[in-house]
Amino acid sequence: MASVEMKNIVKKYGDGFPAVNDVSLDIADGEFMILVGPSGCGKSTLLRMVVGLEDITSGDMIIGGTRVNDKAPRERNLSMVFQNYALYPHLSVFENIAFPLRLAKTPEAEVQEKVRAAADVLELHEHLDRKPANLSGGQRQRVAMGRAIVRDADAFLFDEPLSNLDAKLRGQMRTEIARLQRRLGITTIYVTHDQTEAMTLGDRVCVLRRGVIQQVASPRELYEQPVNLFVAGFIGSPPMNFLPAKLRNGTLATPFGDITLDPKRGADIGDRDLVLVGIRPEAFDDASLVDEAKKPYGSTFRARVDVTEWLGDSQFAYIPYEAPEEVVEQLKELSRELDSEALRTQAVVSIDSTSRIRAGREAEFWLDARKVHVFDPATGENLTRDSDAGAELTRLAEEQRAEEIDEARASGLTVEG
Amino acid sequence: MSAKERNWWIVAGVVIVLYALFPIAWIVSLSFKAPADIANGQFLPTVFTWANYSQILTGDAAALFLPALRNSFGICLIATFLACILSMFAAYAIARLDFKGKKLILSTALAVAIFPVISIVTPLFNLWRLIGLYDTWPGLIIPYLSLTLPLSIWTMSAFFREIPWEMEQAAQVDGATSWQAFRKVIVPLAAPGVFTTAILAFFLAWNDFVYGISLTSTSAARPVPAALGLFSGASQFEDPTGATAAAAVVVTIPVIILVLIFQRRIVSGLTNGAVKG
Ligand SMILES: Nc1ncnc2c1ncn2[C@@H]1O[C@H](COP(=O)(O)OP(=O)(O)OP(=O)(O)O)[C@@H](O)[C@H]1O
Ligand SMILES: [Mg+2]
Numbered sequence: 001m002a003s004v005e006m007k008n009i010v011k012k013y014g015d016g017f018p019a020v021n022d023v024s025l026d027i028a029d030g031e032f033m034i035l036v037g038p039s040g041c042g043k044s045t046l047l048r049m050v051v052g053l054e055d056i057t058s059g060d061m062i063i064g065g066t067r068v069n070d071k072a073p074r075e076r077n078l079s080m081v082f083q084n085y086a087l088y089p090h091l092s093v094f095e096n097i098a099f100p101l102r103l104a105k106t107p108e109a110e111v112q113e114k115v116r117a118a119a120d121v122l123e124l125h126e127h128l129d130r131k132p133a134n135l136s137g138g139q140r141q142r143v144a145m146g147r148a149i150v151r152d153a154d155a156f157l158f159d160e161p162l163s164n165l166d167a168k169l170r171g172q173m174r175t176e177i178a179r180l181q182r183r184l185g186i187t188t189i190y191v192t193h194d195q196t197e198a199m200t201l202g203d204r205v206c207v208l209r210r211g212v213i214q215q216v217a218s219p220r221e222l223y224e225q226p227v228n229l230f231v232a233g234f235i236g237s238p239p240m241n242f243l244p245a246k247l248r249n250g251t252l253a254t255p256f257g258d259i260t261l262d263p264k265r266g267a268d269i270g271d272r273d274l275v276l277v278g279i280r281p282e283a284f285d286d287a288s289l290v291d292e293a294k295k296p297y298g299s300t301f302r303a304r305v306d307v308t309e310w311l312g313d314s315q316f317a318y319i320p321y322e323a324p325e326e327v328v329e330q331l332k333e334l335s336r337e338l339d340s341e342a343l344r345t346q347a348v349v350s351i352d353s354t355s356r357i358r359a360g361r362e363a364e365f366w367l368d369a370r371k372v373h374v375f376d377p378a379t380g381e382n383l384t385r386d387s388d389a390g391a392e393l394t395r396l397a398e399e400q401r402a403e404e405i406d407e408a409r410a411s412g413l414t415v416e417g
Numbered sequence: 418m419s420a421k422e423r424n425w426w427i428v429a430g431v432v433i434v435l436y437a438l439f440p441i442a443w444i445v446s447l448s449f450k451a452p453a454d455i456a457n458g459q460f461l462p463t464v465f466t467w468a469n470y471s472q473i474l475t476g477d478a479a480a481l482f483l484p485a486l487r488n489s490f491g492i493c494l495i496a497t498f499l500a501c502i503l504s505m506f507a508a509y510a511i512a513r514l515d516f517k518g519k520k521l522i523l524s525t526a527l528a529v530a531i532f533p534v535i536s537i538v539t540p541l542f543n544l545w546r547l548i549g550l551y552d553t554w555p556g557l558i559i560p561y562l563s564l565t566l567p568l569s570i571w572t573m574s575a576f577f578r579e580i581p582w583e584m585e586q587a588a589q590v591d592g593a594t595s596w597q598a599f600r601k602v603i604v605p606l607a608a609p610g611v612f613t614t615a616i617l618a619f620f621l622a623w624n625d626f627v628y629g630i631s632l633t634s635t636s637a638a639r640p641v642p643a644a645l646g647l648f649s650g651a652s653q654f655e656d657p658t659g660a661t662a663a664a665a666v667v668v669t670i671p672v673i674i675l676v677l678i679f680q681r682r683i684v685s686g687l688t689n690g691a692v693k694g
Contacts, residue, residue: 051590053589074593082583084581086581086583086586088584090606099588103591103592103597147591
């Protein structure tokens with residue numbers, strides 16, 4: 001096991017385009033790090049530089065305290081699960097898993113024992129003699145993981161390992177991976193562009209945009225204290241709503257009425273003619289269902305609902321609003337970059353599933369002012385970010401994580417014993 | 418596909434098969450005919466005889482035919498083997514590496530393949546006599562390589578391109594050197610391609626006539642197709658057609674056996690399951 005440190009890593013491909021630009025990232029021993037970002041932002045490139053399949057243009061890659069820039073993949077002792085699994089079709093499942101051991105000239109008895117142990121963990125026993133071609137997608141995925149865990153690698157690397165599976169299997173394998181990583185406690189770097197995977201698996205998540213790190217933090221911090229418009233828009237589903245507003249004396253004039261920021265957060269922004277207010281769908285609610293005690297922390301407004309979606313356990317309402325031309329342009333730009341469907345100028349609002357609000361009618365909503373963020377439309381910077389609160393969230397996540405690992409170890413589930 | 422359409426396909430298939438197999442059937446039937454039957458225009462021999470076979474295998478044509486058979490086998494197998502090994506490395510480089518002159522190699526190979534054999538055979542004849550390669554095995558193996566190599570390089574690089582890059586990268590991450598990755602992952606995956614190429618190359622060399630007749634003079638190196646051509650002088654009183662037909666059948670048999678043996682290895686789809694499509 002080892003930590004992974006990246007110092008000012010730059011990758012330029014032949015055409016001079018920096019696919020990864022000045023990335024510095026410390027991944028602690030045993031940590032589960034997620035790399036996430038829209039397509040083409042350089043996640044795979046970064047991962048392949050860690051494992052040694054891609055040359056590093058400049059910067060230092062340090063694994064377990066040693067600089068590995070010039071080492072071949074096989075000298076780095078990392079194991080990787082590829083997006084399409086890259087199983088060897090001419091070998092049986094057993095031999096696929098045993099492949100790294102065979103290369104290391106491990107004695108036969110030990111190979112048998114280790115492969116059986118890995119097969120136990122992944123429930124692959126009855127398939128050991130079969131060829132990969134005859135397995136289902138989920139089974140192939142497990143074989144690829146078996147090949148990764150069978151030897152004592154310093155770290156696991158995953159490149160979108162679940163993207164080829166259907167939704168149900170993906171959920172299953174996701175918990176499997178989480179369980180496995182906690183058991184083994186091995187440093188893991190995991191590339192994905194799936195929201196759920198990023199939020200549920202990682203100790204920390206690194207959000208990349210065009211080869212540049214935007215923010216590295218626990219999922220909760222990313223969600224509650226994003227550093228900029230990009231992170232705020234990328235994390236969360238349905239995405240955060242961005243409303244144009246005018247800021248005067250700590251009060252935001254939005255299409256949904258005035259929102260008064262608490263003095264602590266509103267004070268240091270000053271007056272501005274145009275800001276973007278970011279409000280998560282769940283910061284809204286049907287005003288008639290909100291506790292009287294909670295009401296003073298937010299504001300209420302009336303609006304006409306365009307569409308409602310009732311999902312049983314939750315309900316969404318879509319509220320259109322007017323926005324100036326320049327804001328519309330910018331939001332379009334942002335949604336294009338985030339690979340999300342073109343945002344119309346409408347807010348997605350989460351309301352209680354018992355709410356009787358109906359499409360086509362006007363209704364009264366309540367909005368929690370404490371959960372509102374204000375962004376500079378030009379730079380995208382989050383003007384209301386509370387970095388202390390953010391750091392606290394990440395610290396809490398780390399504590400919780402340490403407990404979980406202890407628990408997993410204590411319950412005697414470790415593979416190496 | 419409707420039933421009617423399928424019937425048409427079957428009919429068309431039968432017609433094509435008959436058209437292709439008829440000359441072969443005719444030769445087989447000829448090889449069993451007695452000399453008196455040869456020109457009678459009937460498909461089946463009136464008297465069924467092994468005489469033609471015994472003539473080429475043990476009779477007076479054996480001295481011409483048997484050494485030729487040995488030469489053909491030896492020369493073609495060596496030429497095929499060399500072509501496969503060389504083109505395997507060339508094709509791997511072409512499929513995997515980025516280097517200057519890649520296009521040049523491929524187009525040169527193509528140019529060599531389409532270059533008419535007949536135009537180089539005369540200079541080669543003179544050159545071989547000068548340096549002592551005339552009427553020797555290497556004297557045929559070298560020109561055969563010029564026939565088989567271009568074809569092998571082209572077919573094999575097509576096969577190598579099909580093998581996902583990630584197979585090899587996965588092997589390297591698993592701890593393999595480049596050579597180990599090539600030997601343990603790429604070669605087994607490329608095996609069907611290698612066999613297909615080997616068979617094509619073997620046929621190409623096996624069927625050669627021009628080099629065989631021009632660059633040999635004795636049974637030291639003369640291959641079967643050339644020897645067949647010389648049967649005409651083997652007998653003064655009898656038409657050699659029957660013997661030639663029998664020899665043609667004998668040389669076709671190894672080809673058929675080869676295809677039958679390797680048929681199962683030429684299964685594509687071996688890479689199924691390597692990656693999720
Ligand atoms: N071999 C290459 N040559 C030139 N440019 C490349 C090469 N591979 C990747 N790139 C570029 O580098 C950038 C990052 O690519 P990368 O594959 O790391 O993206 P990614 O974040 O993994 O995207 P995805 O989510 O689609 O897998 C892209 O803009 C891509 O065009
Ligand atoms: Mg990728």
